[in-house]
Amino acid sequence: MNSAILGPVVAMAAWTMVIWIWMYATRLPAMGRAGIDGKTVVGSTGGELRNVLIAKGEQRASWVADNYNHLHEAPTVFYAVCLALALAGQGDNLNATIAWVYVALRVAHSLVQILSNRVIIRFGLFALSTFALIMLVVHAAMAVLLN
Numbered sequence: 001m002n003s004a005i006l007g008p009v010v011a012m013a014a015w016t017m018v019i020w021i022w023m024y025a026t027r028l029p030a031m032g033r034a035g036i037d038g039k040t041v042v043g044s045t046g047g048e049l050r051n052v053l054i055a056k057g058e059q060r061a062s063w064v065a066d067n068y069n070h071l072h073e074a075p076t077v078f079y080a081v082c083l084a085l086a087l088a089g090q091g092d093n094l095n096a097t098i099a100w101v102y103v104a105l106r107v108a109h110s111l112v113q114i115l116s117n118r119v120i121i122r123f124g125l126f127a128l129s130t131f132a133l134i135m136l137v138v139h140a141a142m143a144v145l146l147n
Contacts, residue, residue: 005091008099009082015107016071022114023064027053030061060114067113071106074126078102078133081140088143095139098132105129 027049031038034056036049046069050062082099085091109125112118 001086003086003089003091004093004096005082005086005099008096008103009079011100011103012071012075012078012106015103015110016068016075019064019068019071019110019114023068026061026064030058034058063117064114067110070113071110074130074133075106078136081133081136084140084144085136088140088147090139090143095136098135098139102129102132102136105132 028038030053031049034053036052041049046065050065053059053061078099082091082095085095105125105128109122109129112121112125
């Protein structure tokens with residue numbers, strides 16, 4: 001199957017891996033500065049680590065981890081709907097363009113969250129990306145349910 005919408009799917013997955021690398025490149029040094037020895041920590045959760053890092057003034061490291069987690073929320077719907085569109089033969093033209101817009105908005109959301117964490121800007125980007133995702137879901141529903 002060759003569908004243009006698969007490009008944004010792969011790009012979104014690749015961006016998630018970039019953020020994973022960024023998360024550990026940021027978090028591990030922050031843990032060191034905060035006096036946390038990862039080799040001796042037992043039973044800690046990500047939330048507990050986040051709280052310790054924030055308490056030690058390392059909140060920026062948590063911003064990257066928070067964004068990594070966000071990339072496993074709404075984008076999961078994006079992956080599913082894009083694959084449904086590709087399988088339904090509707091993954092080209094308008095839907096591929098909307099998918100690229102979604103990816104661009106999510107990348108922008110990531111960069112805002114990681115670099116400045118301005119909530120109003122993040123919210124605007126999230127809302128716009130959600131509208132793009134809604135359009136893809138509606139198009140997928142029409143392609144699958146009306147055919």
